[in-house]
Amino acid sequence: xxxxxxxxxxxxxxxxxxxxxxxxxxxxxxxxxxxxxxxxxxxxxxxxxxxxxxxxxxxxxxxxxxxxxxxxxxxxxxxxxxxxxxxxxxxxxxxxxxxxxxxxxxxxxxxxxxxxxxxxxxxxxxxxxxxxxxxxxxxxxxxxxxxxxxxxxxxxxxxxxxxxxxxxxxxxxxxxxxxxxxxxxxxxxxxxxxxxxxxxxxxxxxxxxxxxxxxxxxxxxxxxxx
Amino acid sequence: xxxxxxxxxxxxxxxxxxxxxxxxxxxxxxxxxxxxxxxxxxxxxxxxxxxxxxxxxxxxxxxxxxxxxxxxxxxxxxxxxxxxxxxxxxxxxxxxxxxxxxxxxxxxxxxxxxxxxxxxxxxxxxxxxxxxxxxxxxxxxxxxxxxxxxxxxxxxxxxxxxxxxxxxxxxxxxxxxxxxxxxxxxxxxxxxxxxxxxxxxxxxxxxxxxxxxxxxxxxxxxxxxxxxxxxxxxxxxxxxxxxxxxxxxxxxxxxxxxxxxxxxxxxxxxxxxxxxxxxxxxxxxxxxxxxxxxx
Numbered sequence: 137x138x139x140x141x142x143x144x145x146x147x148x149x150x151x152x153x154x155x156x157x158x159x160x161x162x163x164x165x166x167x168x169x170x171x172x173x174x175x176x177x178x179x180x181x182x183x184x185x186x187x188x189x190x191x192x193x194x195x196x197x198x199x200x201x202x203x204x205x206x207x208x209x210x211x212x213x214x215x216x217x218x219x220x221x222x223x224x225x226x227x228x229x230x231x232x233x234x235x236x237x238x239x240x241x242x243x244x245x246x247x248x249x250x251x252x253x254x255x256x257x258x259x260x261x262x263x264x265x266x267x268x269x270x271x272x273x274x275x276x277x278x279x280x281x282x283x284x285x286x287x288x289x290x291x292x293x294x295x296x297x298x299x300x301x302x303x304x305x306x307x308x309x310x311x312x313x314x315x316x317x318x319x320x321x322x323x324x325x326x327x328x329x330x331x332x333x334x335x336x337x338x339x340x341x342x343x344x345x346x347x348x349x350x351x352x353x354x355x356x357x358x359x360x361x362x
Numbered sequence: 363x364x365x366x367x368x369x370x371x372x373x374x375x376x377x378x379x380x381x382x383x384x385x386x387x388x389x390x391x392x393x394x395x396x397x398x399x400x401x402x403x404x405x406x407x408x409x410x411x412x413x414x415x416x417x418x419x420x421x422x423x424x425x426x427x428x429x430x431x432x433x434x435x436x437x438x439x440x441x442x443x444x445x446x447x448x449x450x451x452x453x454x455x456x457x458x459x460x461x462x463x464x465x466x467x468x469x470x471x472x473x474x475x476x477x478x479x480x481x482x483x484x485x486x487x488x489x490x491x492x493x494x495x496x497x498x499x500x501x502x503x504x505x506x507x508x509x510x511x512x513x514x515x516x517x518x519x520x521x522x523x524x525x526x527x528x529x530x531x532x533x534x535x536x537x538x539x540x541x542x543x544x545x546x547x548x549x550x551x552x553x554x555x556x557x558x559x560x561x562x563x564x565x566x567x568x569x570x571x572x573x574x575x576x577x578x579x580x581x582x583x584x585x586x587x588x589x590x591x592x593x594x595x596x597x598x599x600x601x602x603x604x605x606x607x608x609x610x611x612x613x614x615x616x617x618x619x620x621x622x623x624x625x626x627x628x629x630x631x632x633x634x635x636x637x638x639x640x641x642x643x644x645x646x647x648x649x650x651x652x653x654x655x656x657x
Contacts, residue, residue, distance in 0.1 A: 185568070211571060213570075214567075214568065214569065215570035225561075228562070229380045242571040244366065
């Protein structure tokens, strides 16, 4: 599903973030990506949804080398991939419903389909009663649920989450991770970058550890540290 | 596609409404700059009109030779009116001229006791189509035969002509300058409304929106804001101008203000369409720039 082959990334200011990273993630896997801040986790995820391009190497998503994609094709890549952000990235002047609906609107889906699917997905993430609230009226956990709803409303085969629990308290963090697991069980490949040691340790999933731009460990049923 | 157009319109109007303060500031700024623009256009046009009307009132006085018969004078009038650049030739008989003169000065001078006989000749009053024709036309009249003397105020002509030129050139330069300033202000105002939502644009792209999908609501919003500014400035200026026009035509009837409905209509239309067009272009440029930077 996702394959990185000898990927390196140097930012224009000369800072090296990733060195020769190779990684393969199969269909419907659930993978934690762990490591200290600045290790390169976010950059790696950004390459998958083409917010960054590698300096060298191949980034293959669903058999397509994303690094070679023309800018006009990028939107279509992103519609096949849900992304959950630590800072939620909700549109401030739109309600929860409108935020989620936006991801469907861009695909040109008819209004009735949009309504039905948004309601379904809001129900799934437990946000149905907050559909008409604006982001500023939501708690952190609610914002993250809205963000997840938007990410999965297109039924993408892949869900990427960058520090989804970074701004949340432990209980809420657990709720969010369990939600991600639920989505994984609906045949979605899920990749979560996180600092959250207790969650990674308790979940016992595949763990990819990155340090200083290199993969230092790739372990099935792993914990946060060795 | 149709549902997209509907969506873009809804988005644009919603964005104007939800960003009410920003929209209000933008429309206000556009209104003020368009009112200033329209004010100067009207000022320049009216100055040109006033100066032009003064220059059109300068006539050539052609005094007819004393012994020329009335029939010959009639033929001469026909010849004079055929000189290129001549607008109108009117004949003032010596009797009429003497009567006019006495009416104007008679009570002060008691002319009849001093002068027994009418000393004035028949006169042709020649009006030219434009002040720059005066010297040539005067020369041709003098050479037409049967004319004793030709008079016009050469100095006044030169002054009026240089004033006309100054108003025309200065006015055109002023309007160009003001247009440019208005353009910059409107484009930048719209640009601010777009820049305030740079993050939104980034998010829209992350969720899989194509560039066109992001652009259209912003362009429509630019059109709405620009048009609202145009309409507000049109209303303000129309009210103000109509009020001034009425006052001046009562208080200073000799000042010829431009009241041509057609011409004023064109100016007002330029303001509304200008606001609309510049709003649209401003939005297009700003969104394209942000989208380009994010690629």
